[in-house]
Structure formats: structure tokens, C-alpha cells
Amino acid sequence: VSGDGESHAEFLADFAYLSSIGGLPSGGVDREAATIADAKQRTWLGGWLAARGFDVHVDEVGNQFGLMTFVEGAPYVLTGSHLDSQPTSGRFDGAYGVLASAHAANRVAKGVRSGAINAVFNLAVVNWFNEEGSRFPPSMMGSAVFTGKLSLDTALAVTDARGVSVRRALDEIGYRGDFDGLPVQSYAEIHIEQGKELEQTGHQIGIVTGTWGARKLAVTVRGEQSHTGSTLMADRKDALLGAAHLIAAARALCEEIDGVLHTAVSHLEVYPNSPVVVASEVRSNLDLRSPDPAVLEEAERRMRVTAVRIERDLNVRIDLAKTHSWDRNDYTPAGFALSERASADAGYSHREILTVAGHDSTNLKDLVPTVMLFVPSRDGVSHNEYEYTEDADLLAGLDVMGGVVRQMVSGALQSV
Numbered sequence: 413v414s415g416d417g418e419s420h421a422e423f424l425a426d427f428a429y430l431s432s433i434g435g436l437p438s439g440g441v442d443r444e445a446a447t448i449a450d451a452k453q454r455t456w457l458g459g460w461l462a463a464r465g466f467d468v469h470v471d472e473v474g475n476q477f478g479l480m481t482f483v484e485g486a487p488y489v490l491t492g493s494h495l496d497s498q499p500t501s502g503r504f505d506g507a508y509g510v511l512a513s514a515h516a517a518n519r520v521a522k523g524v525r526s527g528a529i530n531a532v533f534n535l536a537v538v539n540w541f542n543e544e545g546s547r548f549p550p551s552m553m554g555s556a557v558f559t560g561k562l563s564l565d566t567a568l569a570v571t572d573a574r575g576v577s578v579r580r581a582l583d584e585i586g587y588r589g590d591f592d593g594l595p596v597q598s599y600a601e602i603h604i605e606q607g608k609e610l611e612q613t614g615h616q617i618g619i620v621t622g623t624w625g626a627r628k629l630a631v632t633v634r635g636e637q638s639h640t641g642s643t644l645m646a647d648r649k650d651a652l653l654g655a656a657h658l659i660a661a662a663r664a665l666c667e668e669i670d671g672v673l674h675t676a677v678s679h680l681e682v683y684p685n686s687p688v689v690v691a692s693e694v695r696s697n698l699d700l701r702s703p704d705p706a707v708l709e710e711a712e713r714r715m716r717v718t719a720v721r722i723e724r725d726l727n728v729r730i731d732l733a734k735t736h737s738w739d740r741n742d743y744t745p746a747g748f749a750l751s752e753r754a755s756a757d758a759g760y761s762h763r764e765i766l767t768v769a770g771h772d773s774t775n776l777k778d779l780v781p782t783v784m785l786f787v788p789s790r791d792g793v794s795h796n797e798y799e800y801t802e803d804a805d806l807l808a809g810l811d812v813m814g815g816v817v818r819q820m821v822s823g824a825l826q827s828v
């Protein structure tokens with residue numbers, strides 16, 4: 413089921429259309445979860461799947477599925493990613509994976525119908541709700557609910573910056589469904605790398621063997637509101653200054669710690685956020701990532717020590733609350749061999765790689781055998797309007813996904 417010219421051209425045309433939904437002049441997109449642009453792309457995808465014979469369903473947290481049943485009663489090979497984006501972001505993150513999965517699944521379905529493929533399992537495409545977690549934290553929300561890591565009620569109650577809940581936002585766009593889910597045999601996802609390794613080593617396909625761990629914390633710094641001019645310096649309890657010290661310390665920690673660590677503080681809400689008032693409260697975040705669980709543990713410990721020092725030095729209170737985390741974790745080894753085969757069959761070079769970012773597969777792999785593939789990202793640019801992957805790499809990924817899904821539907825990963 414490798415691609416012919418026609419299916420490649422169709423894929424690129426579909427991707428160009430999808431990218432126009434919520435499209436920005438830069439070529440990027442702005443389609444956060446449960447916005448009008450998200451509704452539009454969901455409706456387009458649902459129509460695409462339905463037109464090719466998939467039964468389209470939406471579950472209670474807005475995950476969108478297209479089911480193709482070959483063997484009554486058999487579980488499903490599930491494949492997909494997410495269509496939602498960060499604000500003013502790239503057009504590839506997530507959306508490429510959903511469309512590649514849809515096209516790969518359609519190829520395999522054609523193969524089953526023609527008798528070229530003997531299906532042991534059924535096949536379903538998924539567009540996970542709110543992978544980005546930008547409008548509604550945490551990230552990977554739809555797949556977390558699907559895998560039982562987050563309760564449905566908790567997810568539906570999360571509110572955005574304007575106080576709109578997930579429940580209301582999904583109702584408003586007509587995408588809070590009642591589909592009960594499906595028995596899943598295995599899962600496959602493809603994504604842009606969001607790093608430079610494939611580009612720098614000259615490989616077209618990344619076979620993801622494991623994921624870096626992540627710890628995300630909610631930070632609250634509390635001080636006292638006062639006059640920016642008249643209050644004596646010694647009397648100040650400046651919450652924004654406390655946050656600034658914490659931000660700088662998080663960055664410095666990457667150089668100080670023995671091991672590989674990425675850190676960021678990327679979100680800031682300042683109260684009362686007024687030019688002549690020393691801030692009384694800052695709400696912020698802290699994102700820690702490492703391939704080494706011991707480094708991650710040590711990073712969190714040191715940030716807590718730093719917070720206590722800042723409290724003492726600046727006369728503020730700092731609260732650090734863990735909101736979302738995942739451990740360094742490996743993907744199914746049997747999936748590596750399967751991916752290598754699909755890659756070699758399609759004639760593309762491949763390399764084993766770790767994922768630094770989280771993906772819906774990060775959740776799924778803890779439930780079922782999971783395959784994760786990468787295609788290169790130019791200069792590693794991601795969560796940015798100028799994210800870019802060459803057409804040839806998009807098509808290589810599609811062809812390899814076709815081979816992966818074909819093998820999985822034919823019974824591979826059965827006894828893992």
C-alpha cells in the first residue's frame with residue numbers, strides 16, 4: 413500500500429486545504445481547542461472520513477473517531493494525532509499526523525476491500541481533543557480521559573482565561589458527543605520531530621523509542637499590593653520580583669545541573685497588573701523536562717529550595733503545585749522492528765530517536781502497544797508559525813504509516 417502519484421497529490425491538496433482553516437498569512441495556523449476554527453476543521457475531517465466509508469463518532473470529551481469495521485467483534489487498530497494548535501502556531505504540529513493517519517487508513521481499507529490485505533483487526537482514525545492544552549490545561553487532555561488518566565468530569569470543568577469551561581466550549585461548537593469508546597488493540601501516531609536530530613543526521617523517518625519525562629508545576633507568588641513610588645524599598649513584598657527571580661533561576665538550573673535538562677516559565681498572570689502598583693500576586697508555570705528521571709527529580713528539588721530562598725530574600729510566599737507530569741518511558745520494542753520494516757519497504761532511511769515533547773501516544777503507550785514515528789522539522793522550529801516540513805518528508809511519513817498500519821491491521825503487535 414505504498415503511495416502512488418495520485419494519492420500523494422491528494423494528500424498534499426488535502427493538507428493545503430486543512431492548513432487554510434484558521435490559516436495565518438505566515439502559513440501558520442491559529443486554531444486552539446473548541447474554537448470556531450477547530451469546529452471547522454473537525455467538520456471537514458468528519459466529512460472526509462464519512463465520504464470514504466468510516467463511521468464518524470465523537471465521545472464525551474470531544475475526541476473524534478472514524479471507524480472502519482472489517483471483522484465484527486474484533487478490536488481496533490487506532491491511529492491519529494490532534495488537529496488543535498497553539499495560538500499563532502505552525503500548521504504541521506498534530507494536523508499532519510491526523511491527516512497522514514486518515515490517508516494511511518484509507519489506503520489500508522482499500523487494500524482490505526480489494527483482498528490484498530487480510531484484516532485481523534478493525535481500524536479507526538482519531539483526532540484527539542485538546543492535545544495542546546493552551547486554552548484548557550493540561551496538554552494531551554482528550555487522550556488522558558480516553559486512557560483513564562484524567563476523569564471526564566475534571567476535564568469538562570477546566571476553564572479558559574475567560575472562564576469558559578471545556579463542557580460549554582464543546583457544547584458551543586457542537587462537539588460534545590456520547591460515543592462510548594472502542595476496544596483498542598494498538599495505536600500508531602506520526603508527528604513532526606520538533607527537533608533537529610533527523611535533519612542533522614540526514615534521516616527521513618524517526619522511530620521513537622522513548623519519551624523524555626516532564627514535570628509541570630503551577631506557580632503562585634504572593635506578596636502585598638503597595639505604591640510603586642512611595643513604599644519604602646525595605647517594606648515591599650513584590651510578587652512580580654519573586655516570579656522574576658524564579659524565572660531566572662529555572663533557566664540557570666540547566667547550566668548548573670549535572671545532566672540534560674530543559675526548563676521554561678512561559679505563562680504569567682500579574683495582579684493587579686497596574687503601572688503604579690507593586691504586584692500582590694503572580695500566577696505562573698514551571699515546565700521541567702529531562703530524559704533522565706534522576707535529573708528531573710533533582711531539578712524539582714532544587715527549584716523548591718530556590719523558592720524557599722526567594723521567599724526569605726524578597727518577603728513573598730511561593731507555592732509550587734504539580735499539575736501534570738509523565739515519566740521517561742519506552743515505546744513497544746516490537747513496534748520498532750515493524751516500523752523499520754515499513755520504512756525499508758518504502759525505501760526511506762530511518763533512525764531511532766527520543767521524543768522530547770509529549771504526544772497523545774505518551775498516554776496511549778501506557779495502555780496498548782504503540783508505534784510513534786517522526787518526520788524532520790526544518791531547523792527544529794515548532795510552536796511557531798514558521799514550523800516547516802518538506803513535502804517529500806510528509807509523503808515519506810505517509811508511506812511508512814501506510815506500511816505500519818497495514819501490518820498492525822494484519823495482526824502485528826498481537827501478542828505484545
Ligand code: GLV
Pocket residue numbers: 543544551552768769770771
Ligand atoms: C505536550 O505537547 C507537551 O510536550 O507538553
Ligand code: MN
Pocket residue numbers: 494505506543603771
Ligand atoms: Mn503535537
Ligand code: MN
Pocket residue numbers: 498505544795
Ligand atoms: Mn504542540
